[in-house]
Amino acid sequence: MSKDIVIVNNVYKSYPKYKRFGPGTCLGQAHWILATIFRMRKEGVVEALKGVSFRVKRKEIFAIVGPNGAGKTTLVKCIGALLLPDKGYIEVDGVNVVEEPLKAKKRMNLVGSGYWGGFDWSLSLEENLQLFALLYGYDFKEAKRRAKEVLDIVGLSHKAKDNPTKLSSGERQRLALAKGFIADVPLYLIDEPTVGLDPVFAKQIRDYIKTEMKKRGITVIFTTHFMHEAEYLADRIAIIKDGKIIALGTADELKAKFTRGKVVEIKAYNVYEDALNKIKSIEDIIHIDVFHRSYGAETLLRILTRNPLETLNNVLDILLMYSSTILYANISEPTLEDVYRAIVGEEYG
C-alpha cells in the first residue's frame, strides 16, 4: 500500500467560455438549435488549473487555501471525479480517478459547499442520509444505523424526521457534513467545512475533524477561506492562486519561508491619512493592515515587517509627530493569515 493516498500530477483543467444568449430568446422546442449555434461560438477558455501537482499522505489533514476563483473547488471536484481533467493524472488510494471513477468514489466522500441544496426536500433528513448510505453499498439496517449516528455527530438527531426545508442555513451546512460522514471511507474531500456555521458549531466540526477523524485514520482534504481554520486543522497547507499551487508545506514551514519577519501591532487614537501614508512608505514593511474602530477614532495597525524593532520605532515616531495617542504596541510572530496576504497579495485581500 502506497504511503500517499492522493497523487495529483500535472493536472490541467479549463472550461470553454461560450457566447450566451440572453433571456427572452428561448424558442421552446427549437431552443436546443439556438443553444448549439451559440455554444459553437467559443469566446476562449477559462484556465482553472494549470499544472497542479501534489501528494497527500495517509491520515493527513490537508488544506487548500486561495482567493475566490483560484481553482480550489475545481481541484476538489477533479479529485472527487465530478470533473474530468483535460490533462494529468489523479490517483486516490491506488485507483486512477479518470479511468475508474466508480471504484475511486467508493474510497472517498465529497462534501461540496452548498450541497445542502441538493438534498431531497420530500424526504426527511434521516431518509436522505439512508439513501446516501445505500448508494455507498451499505445494507438497509446499516444505512439506518449510520444515518442515526451521523445525525448525532452533527447535532441534528432531534430533527431527523423533518425535511431539509425546515432547517436554518447553518443546520443545512451541518446536514451536508452529515452526508460526508455517512460512509466509512479512507478519504474525505470537504469544500469549505464551516462556511455558514455559528462559531460554537464551527468549533465542534473542527474538533471532530481534528480528533475523531484523525483517530479513525481518515485522510481529509478541505478548502477554506479561514486561515485560522487551516492553521488549526491542517498538517500541511497548499496555497493556490490562478490555478497554480504557489506554496505548500506545514504552517510553520510556510511562515518561515514566506515571512522573514514579525508582526508589529499598534493601537492608537487619531491616526490621520497623512501619517498612514508615511507609515506605508517605510522600507522594511512587507504588508500592512489598517482596522478602524469607533468611527475612525481608534485605529489598529498590523504591520508585517522584516525589521520589527526599527519599524516599531519609525511608526511610533510618525504617529507622535502627527499627535496621535498611542494606546498599545506589541511585536508578535506572524500568523498564517499574514503569510497568505504576503503570498497572495493585496489585490485579493
Place this chain on the structure above:
Amino acid sequence: MNLFKDLRIVYYFIKRYFRVWTYFKVNFVLELIQVVIDLATMAIIASAAGKYISYMLKAYGGDYFAFIVLGLVCNQLLSVALTAPRSAIEDAFWGRRIEILFSSPVNPTFLVTAFSIGPIVRESVKTLIYLLTAILLGLSTKPLNILSTVVFFTGFLACMGIGLISASTLYLLEAKGGSDPVNWIASIVARLLSGLYYPLNILPEWCRWLSLIVPHTYVFDAERRILLGSVSGESSLPIHSVFVALGFSPVLADLVLLAIYAGVVLPLSYYLIRKGFEKALRDGRLSWWS
C-alpha cells in the same frame, strides 16, 4: 451493488416521487378524476362515431370503444417510458440533486433508470384506474396472455430506449430550457401516425411508412390483434407484407420488429447517456450551478 440493495435505492426514489405527486392533495385527486373524465369523453365519441368506422376495424374486432381504450392504455405507459428518463434528469439538474448524487459511487445509467421508475409507477396507477373505469363502461377484451405481455414489455423497452436518448440530449445537445427534440418528434409521430385514435389504413401510404419509426405503431397493432381481433388476419402495416411472405403472422412480425428496435435503441441509448454525462463532467455543467 446487488439487486436487493438496488431495489432499496429505487424504493427511495419512488417514495420521494409519490410524496411530490401527492403533495398538493386536491390536485392529486383532480388528476385521478381527470382520468375518468378523459375516458368518459372517449366513450361518448366512440358510441357516436363507432358505427361509421367499425368496418375499418375488422382486424381488431370491430369495436371502436375497445380499439381506442386499448390504444390509450398502451399509449399512456409507452409515453411515460418516452418522457420519464429525461424529466427525471432534468428535475435533478434544476433541483440541484444531480451533483450530490453523482458524488456517490453509483452508476449514472442506473441512477437515470432508477429516477424514471417513479413516473412509471404513477402512470401505471392512472392506467389501472382507466382500465377499471373502462370495464365499468362496458370494455370487453380477451384475457391478457403471455404474448400480449411480451409484446407490451418489448415495446416499453424500445420506448425507454428512445426516452434515454432524449435524456442524453440534455447534455449532448444542451437541449434544455423547454426543448426536447427527440421526444417531441417521437410524440408527434406517435399521436398522429401510429394509429392511436384511428386505424392506419385511412392514412396515405407514405404516412404509414413514416409511422414505423416509433414503437407505438407495432404495439398498438399487435395488442389490438391479440386482445380484440385475431393474431393472423390481413396485414395493416406496410412492412408486414415482407414478413407475411416469410410465413410470419402480423403479430409475430410486430414482435420481431419491436425486439430488433429495442435491441438497437437500448444499447445506443445507454452509450449516449454515458457520453452525455462524460461531456457534462468535462464541461463542468453537470448541475446548473456548477
